[in-house]
Amino acid sequence: MSSEVSGAGARETMHERVYRELRSRLIGGRVVPGRAVTLRGLAAELGVSPMPVREAVNRLVAERALVMTPSRRISVPEMTPERFDELITARERLEPEAARRALPHLTRADVGRLGKIDAELEEHLRTGNVEGYVAANHAFHFSIYRGSPSEILVPLIESLWLQFGPFMRIVYGRVGTTWLVDYHEQAMAAILARDDAALADAIRADILDGMRHIGNSVFDSRLSPGRPAASGM
Amino acid sequence: MSSEVSGAGARETMHERVYRELRSRLIGGRVVPGRAVTLRGLAAELGVSPMPVREAVNRLVAERALVMTPSRRISVPEMTPERFDELITARERLEPEAARRALPHLTRADVGRLGKIDAELEEHLRTGNVEGYVAANHAFHFSIYRGSPSEILVPLIESLWLQFGPFMRIVYGRVGTTWLVDYHEQAMAAILARDDAALADAIRADILDGMRHIGNSVFDSRLSPGRPAASGM
DNA sequence: TCCGTTCAAATGTGATCACGCTTTGGGAGA
DNA sequence: TCTCCCAAAGCGTGATCACATTTGAACGGA
Numbered sequence: 001m002s003s004e005v006s007g008a009g010a011r012e013t014m015h016e017r018v019y020r021e022l023r024s025r026l027i028g029g030r031v032v033p034g035r036a037v038t039l040r041g042l043a044a045e046l047g048v049s050p051m052p053v054r055e056a057v058n059r060l061v062a063e064r065a066l067v068m069t070p071s072r073r074i075s076v077p078e079m080t081p082e083r084f085d086e087l088i089t090a091r092e093r094l095e096p097e098a099a100r101r102a103l104p105h106l107t108r109a110d111v112g113r114l115g116k117i118d119a120e121l122e123e124h125l126r127t128g129n130v131e132g133y134v135a136a137n138h139a140f141h142f143s144i145y146r147g148s149p150s151e152i153l154v155p156l157i158e159s160l161w162l163q164f165g166p167f168m169r170i171v172y173g174r175v176g177t178t179w180l181v182d183y184h185e186q187a188m189a190a191i192l193a194r195d196d197a198a199l200a201d202a203i204r205a206d207i208l209d210g211m212r213h214i215g216n217s218v219f220d221s222r223l224s225p226g227r228p229a230a231s232g233m
Numbered sequence: 234m235s236s237e238v239s240g241a242g243a244r245e246t247m248h249e250r251v252y253r254e255l256r257s258r259l260i261g262g263r264v265v266p267g268r269a270v271t272l273r274g275l276a277a278e279l280g281v282s283p284m285p286v287r288e289a290v291n292r293l294v295a296e297r298a299l300v301m302t303p304s305r306r307i308s309v310p311e312m313t314p315e316r317f318d319e320l321i322t323a324r325e326r327l328e329p330e331a332a333r334r335a336l337p338h339l340t341r342a343d344v345g346r347l348g349k350i351d352a353e354l355e356e357h358l359r360t361g362n363v364e365g366y367v368a369a370n371h372a373f374h375f376s377i378y379r380g381s382p383s384e385i386l387v388p389l390i391e392s393l394w395l396q397f398g399p400f401m402r403i404v405y406g407r408v409g410t411t412w413l414v415d416y417h418e419q420a421m422a423a424i425l426a427r428d429d430a431a432l433a434d435a436i437r438a439d440i441l442d443g444m445r446h447i448g449n450s451v452f453d454s455r456l457s458p459g460r461p462a463a464s465g466m
Numbered sequence: 467t468c469c470g471t472t473c474a475a476a477t478g479t480g481a482t483c484a485c486g487c488t489t490t491g492g493g494a495g496a
Numbered sequence: 497t498c499t500c501c502c503a504a505a506g507c508g509t510g511a512t513c514a515c516a517t518t519t520g521a522a523c524g525g526a
Contacts, residue, residue, distance in 0.1 A: 011517095013305075013479065038507065051480050054508085058288055059295040064388065071488060072246075072508050086385035089334075093326040101322075152319035152396070155297065156389060163385070244487090246509065271477065284510050287478085304518060305478055 015052035015059075018042075022056055026065050026076075026162055027138060028131055029169030036075045037066070065162040079167040081219045087160055088211045094157050095145065095207060096200035099187070102147030103196045111188050114143055118184045134168055140184060144191075144203075171214045183209065248285035248292075251275075255289055259298050259309070259395055260371060261364055262402025269308045270299070298395040312400040314452045320393055321444045327390050328378070328440060329433035332420070335380030336429045344421050347376055351417045367401055373417060377424075377436075404447045416442065 022042075025031050039057060043050040057074055060066040067077040077083075117140045124132035138161060145154050183206035190198035255275075258264050272290065276283040290307055293299040300310040310316075350373045357365035371394060378387050416439035423431035 015479085040507080049481050050508095051482090055288075055291055055479090058291055062292040062295040064384070068508095073488085074508085082382075083384050086383060089330060090327065090385055090389060093330055094323065097322060097326055149315075150319060151297070151316050152323055152393075156323060156392075159389075160385075248509080273477075282511055283478095284512090288509090301478095306518085307478085 013052070014048055015055035018046060018048060018052050019056035019059055021046065022060060023065070023162060026060070027134070027165040029134055029165050029167075030131070031076050031166050031169075033076045033078045033166045033170065036073055038074065060162075063159045063162060065159070065165075076166050077163070079170075079218075081215075083163075084167070084211075084215050084219065087164060088207065088215070091157070091160055091207050091211070092204055094153060094160070095141070096203045098145040098148075098150065098153045098157060099203045100196045100200045101150070101153070102144055103191060103194065103199055105147040106144065106191050108192070110143065110147060111191050114140060114184075114188050114191075117143065118188070121184070130169070134165075141203075144187065171218055246285070247281055248288035251279055251281060251285050252289035252292055254279065255293060256298070256395060259293070260367070260398040262367055262398050262400075263364070264309050264399050264402075266309045266311045266399045266403065269306055271307065293395075296392045296395060298392070298398075309399050310396070312403075312451075314448075316396075317400070317444075317448055317452065320397060321440065321448070324390070324393050324440050324444070325437055327386060327393070328374070329436045331378040331381075331383065331386045331390055332436045333429045333433045334383070334386070335377055336424060336427065336432055338380040339377065339424050341425065343376065343380060344424050347373060347417075347421050347424075350376065351415075351421070354417070363402070367398075374436075377420065377432075401447075404451055 039050045039053050043053045057066060061068055066074055068074055117136055121133060121136035121140060124136055145157060183202045186202035187199055190202055272283045272286050276286045290299060294301055299307055301307055350369055354366060354369035357369055378390060416435045419435035420432055423435055
C-alpha cells in the first residue's frame with residue numbers, strides 16, 4: 001500500500017534504476033566515447049553504493065554498450081569504421097524485418113502518434129536540439145518496432161542503438177542536422193497502405209542513407225556497406 | 234611469470250569462468266528449460282562464492298539466455314512458438330551476412346578444418362551423440378563466421394545460439410537425429426568457389442530447413458517463418 | 467478430505483570490507 | 497632538464513553479512 005498497486009513483487013531494484021539511467025545517457029549521447037568511468041565514481045554521482053552500479057555496468061558491458069580494457073577499466077567504446085560498418089549492417093538486416101512484423105499490429109492511431117513524434121523531430125532539427133532529435137528519432141523507430149510484442153528482435157535492435165548512441169553525439173555535433181531526407185513519411189504512408197514491403201524499404205532507406213551520410217562525414221568517406229574497409233586498424 | 238606470457242593483466246576472473254561454464258551448459262543443451270537455478274546452489278556446485286555466480290548469471294540474463302521471473306527467481310527460459318519464430322528470423326537475417334563477410338578471409342585450409350568438423354558431426358549423428366552433434370554444429374558455423382574479426386555480428390549470433398541451446402536438447406531427444414540434408418557441403422563448396430551469394434544461400438537454407446523441421450515437429454506444425462502463428466500462445 | 471493459515475527455510479539485493487593489481491605523480495639521480 | 501623509480505592512491509574483484517520478500521510445507525479448522 002506504499003505507492004504501487006501492482007503488488008506482484010514488481011518493485012524496481014536499484015541496479016535497474018542505475019541501468020536505466022546509464023542507458024538513457026548512452027542512447028541520448030550524453031557520454032563521451034573514450035571517457036573512463038568508475039564504479040565508485042558513478043556510485044557517488046548517483047547517490048548509491050557501488051554494488052548496484054556494478055551490476056548495471058556489468059550488464060552494459062555484456063550488451064557492449066560499455067567496454068572493459070584488458071586492465072579491467074571501464075570506458076565508453078570508441079567508434080571504429082569496422083564497428084560502424086557492422087552496426088549499419090546489423091541494423092539494416094534487423095530493423096526492416098522488425099517493422100514488417102509490427103505492421104499487422106499498427107493502427108491508424110499509431111500512425112497519428114508517429115506523425116506527432118515526427119513533427120517534434122523536425123522541430124528539434126530546426127532548433128538544433130540534438131538531444132531532442134535523437135530522442136524523437138529513437139521514439140519514432142521503436143514506436144513502430146514495438147507494435148509487435150517481441151522478445152528477441154526488438155531487444156537486439158535496442159542493443160544496437162545503445163552502441164550507436166555515444167557516437168551520434170559526436171556526429172551531430174560535427175555534421176549539424178541539415179540533410180533530412182524524409183523517409184519517415186514514406187514509412188507512415190506504407191503503414192497506412194498496409195504495404196509491408198514498402199515499410200521495410202522506407203526503414204532500410206532511412207538507416208542506410210542516414211548512417212552512410214554520417215559515416216562518410218566522419219570516417220573520411222570510402223566506407224561502403226558490405227565491403228569492409230581494407231585498411232589496417 | 235606464473236603460467237601465461239601475455240602479462241597484460243589478462244588473468245581470468247572467477248565470474249568469467251563461471252560465465253563460460255554456464256554458457257557451455259546452455260549451448261550444449263545440458264540444462265533443462267523451466268528449471269529454476271539459484272545463486273547459492275550454483276555457487277556450491279561450482280565451488281565458488283555466490284558473488285561471481287551473481288555476476289555471471291546477471292550477464293546471462295542480460296543476454297536473455299536466462300530469465301528472471303517477476304518475483305526475481307532465475308530460470309532457464311521455456312521456448313514458445315513466438316520466441317522460436319523470432320529466433321529463426323534473427324538467425325536467417327544475420328548469419329548469412331556474417332558468412333558473406335567472412336568469406337574473403339577464409340582459406341582453403343579453413344575449408345579443410347570445416348570438412349573435418351563436418352565429418353565428426355556426421356559421426357556424432359550416426360552414433361546418436363546429441364551433445365557431440367550440437368558442439369560440432371556450433372563449431373562448424375562459428376568457424377565460418379569468425380573468419381572475419383567481428384565485434385558486433387558474431388556476438389549477436391552467439392547470443393541467439395545461446396538462447397536456442399536448451400531447446401535443442403529437448404528437440405533432438407524428441408526428433409532423433411535423422412533428417413540430415415547436407416547444406417554444410419554446399420557451404421564448403423561455395424567457400425572454395427569464392428561465391429558469397431552461394432555461401433549465404435547455403436547458410437540460410439541450413440538454418441531455415443533445420444529449424445523449420447525442428448519447429449514443426451515440436452510445435453505441432455503450421456509455423457511458417459515471417460507469418461507468426463495466429464493462435465494464442 | 468479439502469482449503470486457508472502460519473511459520474521456518476531459502477532467495478535475490480545491497481552494503482561493507484579486504485585484497486591484488488594498475489595507474490599516477492612526485493622526487494632522486496644523472 | 498630529463499629520466500627512472502617507487503610509493504601512495506584508486507581500481508575492479510570477491511567474500512561475507514543483514515535484510516525484505518517469497519516459497520513451500522506442515523498444521524489446524526471446516
